[in-house]
Amino acid sequence: MVDTSSHVRRSGGGIGAIYRFWKSLDWPLRIALALLLVFVLVAVLGPWITPHDPLKGYLRARLLPPAWRDGGDWSYVFGTDRLGRDILSRIIAGARISLTVCVLVIAIAGVLGTMIGTVAGYFGGWCDRVLMRLVDLALSFPVILLALLLAAISGPSFTNIIIVISLTLWSQYARMARGETLKIRNEDYVDLARTSGLSDLAIIRRHILPNIAPALIVIATLQVGIVIVLEASLSFLGVGVPPPAPSWGSMVADGRSYIASAWWLCMMPGSAIVITVMAVNLLGDALADRINPALRGRNI
Amino acid sequence: MFRIAAIRAIEALIALLLMSIVIFLLSRVTGDPVALLLGDGATEADKIKLTQDLGLDQPIIAQYLTFLSNALAGDFGRSVTAGNQPALHLIMARLPASLSLAGVALAFTMVVGILFGVIAAVRHNSIIDFAARLIALIGQSVPSFWLGIVLMYVFAVQLGWLPTSGYGQWQHYVLPAATLGLFTLAAITRLVRSSMLEALGSEYIKLARVKGLSERVVIWKHALVNSLIPVVTFMGTFFAVMITGAVIVETVFSWPGIGRLAYESILARDFPVVQAVVLVITSLFIIANLLVDILYVVIDPRMRSRG
Amino acid sequence: MTVSETLPLLDIRSLSVRLGAGPGSPALIESIDLKFRAGETLGLVGESGSGKTTLGMALLRLLPPLLNRGLSGQMLYQGEDIAQMDQAGLTRIRGGEISMILQDPMASLNPIFTIGNQLKEGLRLHATQNGSLEERAIAALESVRIPSPKARLHNHPHQMSGGMRQRVVGAISLTRAPRLLIADEPTTSLDVTIQYQFLELLKDLQKRASMAMLFITHDFGVVAKMCDRVAVMYAGQIVEQGPVREIFRHPKHWYTSALLDSVPTLDQALDRLPTISGSPPAVAARPQGCRFHPRCPNARAKCLETPPIAEIAPAHDVRCWFPLDGKRGAA
Numbered sequence: 020m021v022d023t024s025s026h027v028r029r030s031g032g033g034i035g036a037i038y039r040f041w042k043s044l045d046w047p048l049r050i051a052l053a054l055l056l057v058f059v060l061v062a063v064l065g066p067w068i069t070p071h072d073p074l075k076g077y078l079r080a081r082l083l084p085p086a087w088r089d090g091g092d093w094s095y096v097f098g099t100d101r102l103g104r105d106i107l108s109r110i111i112a113g114a115r116i117s118l119t120v121c122v123l124v125i126a127i128a129g130v131l132g133t134m135i136g137t138v139a140g141y142f143g144g145w146c147d148r149v150l151m152r153l154v155d156l157a158l159s160f161p162v163i164l165l166a167l168l169l170a171a172i173s174g175p176s177f178t179n180i181i182i183v184i185s186l187t188l189w190s191q192y193a194r195m196a197r198g199e200t201l202k203i204r205n206e207d208y209v210d211l212a213r214t215s216g217l218s219d220l221a222i223i224r225r226h227i228l229p230n231i232a233p234a235l236i237v238i239a240t241l242q243v244g245i246v247i248v249l250e251a252s253l254s255f256l257g258v259g260v261p262p263p264a265p266s267w268g269s270m271v272a273d274g275r276s277y278i279a280s281a282w283w284l285c286m287m288p289g290s291a292i293v294i295t296v297m298a299v300n301l302l303g304d305a306l307a308d309r310i311n312p313a314l315r316g317r318n319i
Numbered sequence: 320m321f322r323i324a325a326i327r328a329i330e331a332l333i334a335l336l337l338m339s340i341v342i343f344l345l346s347r348v349t350g351d352p353v354a355l356l357l358g359d360g361a362t363e364a365d366k367i368k369l370t371q372d373l374g375l376d377q378p379i380i381a382q383y384l385t386f387l388s389n390a391l392a393g394d395f396g397r398s399v400t401a402g403n404q405p406a407l408h409l410i411m412a413r414l415p416a417s418l419s420l421a422g423v424a425l426a427f428t429m430v431v432g433i434l435f436g437v438i439a440a441v442r443h444n445s446i447i448d449f450a451a452r453l454i455a456l457i458g459q460s461v462p463s464f465w466l467g468i469v470l471m472y473v474f475a476v477q478l479g480w481l482p483t484s485g486y487g488q489w490q491h492y493v494l495p496a497a498t499l500g501l502f503t504l505a506a507i508t509r510l511v512r513s514s515m516l517e518a519l520g521s522e523y524i525k526l527a528r529v530k531g532l533s534e535r536v537v538i539w540k541h542a543l544v545n546s547l548i549p550v551v552t553f554m555g556t557f558f559a560v561m562i563t564g565a566v567i568v569e570t571v572f573s574w575p576g577i578g579r580l581a582y583e584s585i586l587a588r589d590f591p592v593v594q595a596v597v598l599v600i601t602s603l604f605i606i607a608n609l610l611v612d613i614l615y616v617v618i619d620p621r622m623r624s625r626g
Numbered sequence: 627m628t629v630s631e632t633l634p635l636l637d638i639r640s641l642s643v644r645l646g647a648g649p650g651s652p653a654l655i656e657s658i659d660l661k662f663r664a665g666e667t668l669g670l671v672g673e674s675g676s677g678k679t680t681l682g683m684a685l686l687r688l689l690p691p692l693l694n695r696g697l698s699g700q701m702l703y704q705g706e707d708i709a710q711m712d713q714a715g716l717t718r719i720r721g722g723e724i725s726m727i728l729q730d731p732m733a734s735l736n737p738i739f740t741i742g743n744q745l746k747e748g749l750r751l752h753a754t755q756n757g758s759l760e761e762r763a764i765a766a767l768e769s770v771r772i773p774s775p776k777a778r779l780h781n782h783p784h785q786m787s788g789g790m791r792q793r794v795v796g797a798i799s800l801t802r803a804p805r806l807l808i809a810d811e812p813t814t815s816l817d818v819t820i821q822y823q824f825l826e827l828l829k830d831l832q833k834r835a836s837m838a839m840l841f842i843t844h845d846f847g848v849v850a851k852m853c854d855r856v857a858v859m860y861a862g863q864i865v866e867q868g869p870v871r872e873i874f875r876h877p878k879h880w881y882t883s884a885l886l887d888s889v890p891t892l893d894q895a896l897d898r899l900p901t902i903s904g905s906p907p908a909v910a911a912r913p914q915g916c917r918f919h920p921r922c923p924n925a926r927a928k929c930l931e932t933p934p935i936a937e938i939a940p941a942h943d944v945r946c947w948f949p950l951d952g953k954r955g956a957a
Binding site: 156172 | 330334342345456457459460461462463464465468469471472476555559560562563566567570571581582584585586588590593594596597600601604608
C-alpha cells in the first residue's frame, strides 16, 4: 500500500513525485486520469483546436455519418448534425461549457456550503439545529423543479443553471464541514487559540478550515460527475444552457428524433458524457478511499 | 417516539410553508404574471384589468395570503393553454401514471439493489462483487436521458422487443422503469455493499456465528437489517432522484405523467400549471421525507429513546 | 497423572494460521499444540499481537477469509477435526459444543434486536430443555444474575449498562450448555469492580456446568484467579505451558519470567516495576531461531536455531535452549 494521505499534498513535488504518483495507480485509474486530462485540455484549448466552427452549419454537409462509415468524410470525424455542424467541434465546445459549469458551481457551492457547515459546527446550539434542518431539506430537494420554475419565469440562461445546480449541491459540503468541525472543535490547539484571545473568525480561518479541507476536496471531486450529468440533463430538457451553445445535453436532445436514421447525433455527445463522468467518478472514488475510506459508498 | 414524530411533522409543515413562500416570491417578484398570461399583443387596458383581477395591485403580504388560501383549497389557478382547465385537475389526471412508474422502478431497484449489494459483500472480491461495482459505476455515470434513448434504440427500434412509448400494459413499463431505476439501483447496491461489509466485520456478527446460527440467519437477519439503516436515511434523496428522473424519463418515453406535464407546460409557458406541479411535487416530497424520518425511528431502536 | 490419561476434549495439533494459503506466507500463529480436558481451565497469556485472539478465533473457524485459507493443522474435538468441517458441522459445533465470549462485549450485541430476541435465537437451537422459550430466556438471564429479567427481555442493548450487557453476552454464549468456553479478554473494557464480579460469575457458571474454558488474557493476576493450567504465547508460538502453580513458582522460559516480574504485587513499589525491553516483533519481521532471543537477557549463539518444545517437568513444557533454573522471587 502506498502512503495514504500524500497524493493531494504532493502536488508541487516535481517530475519524480508525478512519476511516483503515476506508479501508485492501477490501470483503470491511469486510463481515467489520462481521460480527465484530455477533457480538461480540450476544454481549455477549445476554440483553438476545433476543426470547424461549432455554431456554423454547412447545409451541403448535413447529417454526414462518422468518417469510418460509408459516406463519411475525414474532415468531419464524428459526422455532422441536421444543420451540417461538425459534431467533433461541438463536442469540444461542449467540454468547455461542462468544465466552466463545474468550476463555477463547485466554487460557489463549496464556499457557501463550507461557510454554513463550519458555522453550524463551530457555534452549535440552535444555529446548528436550524442550519442542519435546512441542509437535510436541500440535500434531497429535487433540483429539476427549481430549474423548471426558473426557466418558466425567466427563460433558460447560463446564470440560472449555475444558481440551480449550486443550490442543490452546497448542502453536501455543509454536512461534511459541520461533521469535521465538530470533530476538532474541542481539540487542545483550538481551545488554546480561544483562550489566547483569537476571534472566532480567525480560529475558523487559521485552525478549522485547513483541517477540514481534505474531506471537502473529496466531496468536490465526487461532485464533478454529478455536475456534468445535471448540466447535461437540464440542457437536454431545454432549461439549461440556452441554444445555440453546444451543451452535450442539448446535442443529445437535438439528435433524439434522428435516433433511427442518424444514431451518431445522440451517441457521440452521449458517449462523451459517459466517458468523462465515468473517469471522474473512478478517480473520485480512489481519492476518497485514500483520504477518507469511511466516505466510500456513502456519497450519493 | 410520538414526540419525535410530532416534532418532525411540525418541521415538515414549516418546510411546506417556506416552500410556498419561495414559490410565491419566485412567481411574483422575478416574473411578471400579467405579461406571462397575456403574451405580447395585449393592450394597456387589458393589463390593468388583469392586474386587478389577479389582485396584483394589493400589498404583497395580502397577495401571499390569497395565494396560500387558494392553494389550501386546491385552487392553483387555471391552465393558460389546456382549455382553461383548473391546474389541479390536470395534475390529478396525470398523477397515477407517474406514481405507478416510480413505484415499479423503486420496487425493482430495492429488491435487485439489496440482493446485489448483499451478495457482493458476502462474496467480497468475487466476480459478482466486481459486477456489482461495475454496475454501481455505470449507474452513477450514465445520464438517464441518454440511457433512455439508447435502451429505446436497442430494444424497441432495433430488436423490436418492446414498445418505444405508450402507457397501459406491462411492456410499457419495462424500459422507462429500467431507465428511471438505474441510478438508484447503483446507489443502493453501493450503499448496501459497503454497509454489509462493515456489518459482516462487526462483533455482533461474530456473536451470532458463535451462537451457532446458520449463515442464512447471520446474513439476512443480523447483518442485513443493520445495513438497511443507511438505505432508509437515503430514501428521501432517492425519492428526489426519482422525481428528477421522472421529468426526464417521462419526456423521453412520452409517459403521460406529471413530469412530462411540467416539461410541456414550460414549453407552452403555462405558468399556473408549472407552479402547481412544483407545489404538488414539493408537498409529496416533504411528506415522503416525513415518512422516512418516522420509518427511521421505527427501524432503529437507538433513535427511539432519544428525546 | 490419572487426569492426563483420559481422552482430551479438544486436541490441537501443529495448528498454524498464515496470511493466505501459501506455505511461505507469514504466520500469525505457528505449530500450536494444546490439549483440553473436560472441565479444566487453561489460561492463554501473551502480549497483544502474540496471536492469542487468532488462536481463539481459529478454534471456532471465525477467522476472516484470508486467514481461513491459511489455516493448517488439526483441531480434534472429540475425534472430529474442526479444521476440516463444513458449514453444517460448524453450526453444530458453534454454540452447542464450543462457545465464546468475545473481546468487546459492548459491541457484541446487535443494536437492532431486543435482548430476548437474541437470547431466544440460541435457545431455539437447543431443544433438549423443558419450559417455554420465554421461561428459558428468563432463566438464562437469571443465571447471570440480571435483576428483573422478564422486563429486560424487551430491552435493546443500548438501554443497558456495560456490565449488564456483558452478562447478557455471557448468557447468550452459554445458552446451549457448551462443553468448552473460549473467553477472549472478556473484562478488558469494564471497570475494575465489575471485572471482578464478572470473573466470579464466570467461575461459578463454569463449576456448575463443568465445562472447560480457554481464558485468553494478558493479565497473570487473572490467570492465578481463574485457571488450572497456563500456556504462554510469544510471537505466534507457545513458549511454555504447565500447571499454574508450577509456572508461577518455577517459570522455565525467560519470557514467562519477565512477564511475571512485570505483574504488580502489593509489596512492590510501582515505580520499580521491571519491564521487558523492546517490543514484540511484527508478524512479517519475526526473527530466526528462538523468537524471543533479541529481547532475552540470556541470548547466546545457539538461540539462532529454533528450540524444540521439551517436557522439562511433569506436564510442564518449555521451548528454550537454556531454560531458567531455580525458584522465582528470591531476588
